[in-house]
Amino acid sequence: MKRYLPAGLQTWLARQHFGSYVTSDHYALLEACLIGCISAIAALILKEGIGMVGNFRLQLITTLPQLAGRWPLSLPLFSFALCWLAGWLVETWAPDAKGGGIPQVKAALAEFPVLLSLRVAVVKMLGTILILGAGLTLGRRGPTVHIGAALAAQLSQWVPTSPQHRRQMIAAGAAAGLAAGFNTPIAGVLFVIEELSRDMSGLTLETAILASFTGSVVSRLLGSAGLNLPPAMLAVNQYHHFTTGEIPLFLLLGTLAGLLGVAFNQGILASLAFHQRWRRYPLGGSPLAWRMGVVGLISGAVIAFSPPTLLNNAGLRDFLIAGGVGWEQTLLIFTIHFCLTILAYSSGAPGGLFSPAMVLGSALGYWVGELAVILGGVDARVTYALVGMGAFFTAVARVPITAIVIVFELTMDFQLVLPLMISTVAAYGVAETLKSGSLYQHLLGVSGIDLKDETSKREILTDLQAVDVMQRKVETLLATMRVGDVYGVVGESLHHGFPVVDEGELVGMVTEQNLARLNSLDPDQLVREMMTAGPVTVPPLLPVGDVMYLMDRYQVSHLPVTEGRKLLGIITRSDLIHATASHLQGKSTPGMPRQPSYVVYQTRGPAVGKGRILLPLANPETAPSLLKIAGAIALQEGYELECLLIKPVPRHTPPAQARVDWGREYQFLGEMMAMAESLTSVVSLHSQIRLAQDTAQGILETIRDRHIDRLILGWKGSTSTPGRIFGDVVDTLVQRASCEVMLIKFGTLSQNYPSMAEHSHWLIPMSGGPNIRRALHYLPALIQLQTPAQIFLAQVIPPHRKSFSGRRLKALAQDLQTHLDCEITPLLLRSTDVVESVTQFAQREACPLIIVGASREGMIQQVIHGNIPEAIASQTEATVILLRAGEGGEG
Known part of the structure; x- marks a missing residue:
């Protein structure tokens, strides 16, 4: 699909920068570079902010014992305060900033209306600084991915192009965020393709690579990336050379990582389920700030009475990789970190799982390295710790290729590739066997977002159809008009394309190309002789994504919407742009939305009329007179007549699931249809019974679904509803119905008109x-x-x-x-x-x-x-x- 830039913006960019026409592909690559730079700067701010708050926390712990002599209380209280503040910030200013951020980006790239904006990025950054500075056992790389994607989304909103372009920029921002966080440009691209987007299209891959490369370079220049592994530690690892005799140990490491990774994922999901059940009770309804504050208090208390190693999360990975403690203390650290991470993540704290997974994996690898030494092997605990990082991360996120490349790019040690491949493949196989799907996919499922088929590509306007965006009021030309008469129509219209109709049926299209040669035609020539016959048309239920494809494929700016040869409306590129903009906003309406009405009974006559009249029936006293009037109009106009009965259902019951008795409605409708058939045998008759939570909504949905041209309904003549003119239902129909509306109030001078x-x-x-x-x-x-x-x-x-x-x-x-x-x-x-x-x-x-x-x-x-x-x-x-x-x- 082509990407579109506003013509004015293209011209401005051309004059300001290149002196010639700029294609949208050039702009996309330029934007990708900018996104990479911004993501690197954001990663630097995040890292430095966490460092400042974390150092203050450590200084506070060492200072308060001298002041009060009760140092164990300082860490829990400090963690509670910072976590409470972070929760208040997220809940008040950007609720979409809670959590790790990867599920949100994954959902946005899967075309779900997830909010990504500058506000989300800023709140995410501040919240992450606070909770990680408070000592929660989460990481900053997941939030960096979220921040990069949110900044990219905001940039694409400031300079709007196409939905596909916006999606590509979000993917580029996510790749740049990961690359800037780890200093791993290749892994940034692979993670987007392997887990987030799975989009291998040309420009998506190009922009992701360019943004990831730019983010990594700028991040390296600013010193904001990497695991900061000591060079001496990596030098020790260089002396280890992989041998085939170690394959069983690396398989064991992968198997353990797969088992414990699944347990880790299930622990998080179980904890989230507990939180959801807890909220049903009065104490469980506490705001996010208090939930995160309580988690901070618990985490601070546990860490305060744990080994001093756990005080500094930033150096914990290095400590475990270097093997600075025995296996007993490593087991304790693993257990505490495992439990506290589940507790922290399930609270909605804005922190990621990249770093915790790697900490747990390094501890697991250290155990297996100890086992290798006990069995008489060489001391390769550093190697096993590094391989364990990749294996455990694979078990959690199910991205083996990304995990291998991350560890390789961090160490630049080719000797690790084979061990990494063995352990990550084993971990992936075990984890998928026990519980299929990544943690991020299951987290989206908990949120109500179903991504069962992640490989299928969903258009951003999948839920919209042609009937939802078309203009029902169409400026048409008659096939029998003369070319000389077309001048006046074209001069007064804002459109550049006109459907041509003959006896109510679409027979052609006067396009921009036809209008361009209008002056060279004989004024007495008929429109049918200069029009484009057999134009491209779309049915009303065609997805808007397919409409966009047809416009691009046939290079047309107007597409008629037809039912058979009957013209229902027309779609222009402007209609698609407005529909896309409304959809991308993702704003929800307040209150509980009403469920769509549901058809429980219908009859259909031949679709032979030039149009369709809808007659809602409710009052048995006036229904016969309404039917006679509607039948007379249908006969004169050559229209079809559709009788409708609305059966109300309670607001809390979805109409499709309501169990109601509509026998009376069925009998009443049958009597009316029999009367209509006795009045006229020429008019084509239809009927239906709908269940609806709101009568007006049910009628409006019938108008939309059945392409109604005229609406005739009875009215009592007055209303007692405050603030209403004709009444609740009639006011809504008068203001919102797209077709003609005829209201009939029967008077006492003639009870039967x-x-x-x-x-x-x-x-x-x-x-x-x-x-x-x-x-x-x-x-x-x-x-x-x-x-x-x-x-x-x-x-x-x-x-x-x-x-x-x-x-x-x-x-x-x-x-x-x-x-x-x-x-x-x-x-x-x-x-x-x-x-x-x-x-x-x-x-x-x-x-x-x-x-x-x-x-x-x-x-x-x-x-x-x-x-x-x-x-x-x-x-x-x-x-x-x-x-x-x-x-x-x-x-």
């Missing part, structure tokens, strides 16, 4: 807006049910307005007179109160029907100006029909 008395008078107040003009379109269908003696087109004007010719009103009346079989009379009403004048005239003339325009305007305007349609409907005994035009219409 189609049986109104003959020789009646209809009143249509003219507001001048498209809603009422659109309502006039339905007069022929309404007259088919009952022909009135006279229709008044009323215009209300203020009394002080002396000059008013009413020319437009008279012209409209004359035009309607030629199409309708009744008398059309223009009428001027002078009054300062529109509602009063209309209702008094309707009462005086005993008008059984009033047709007015409904409004989509906001509630504030409704309160200020008053809602005239609602006021008319509530103050008259006549039947009132309100019509609100589709998207783009005004009141």
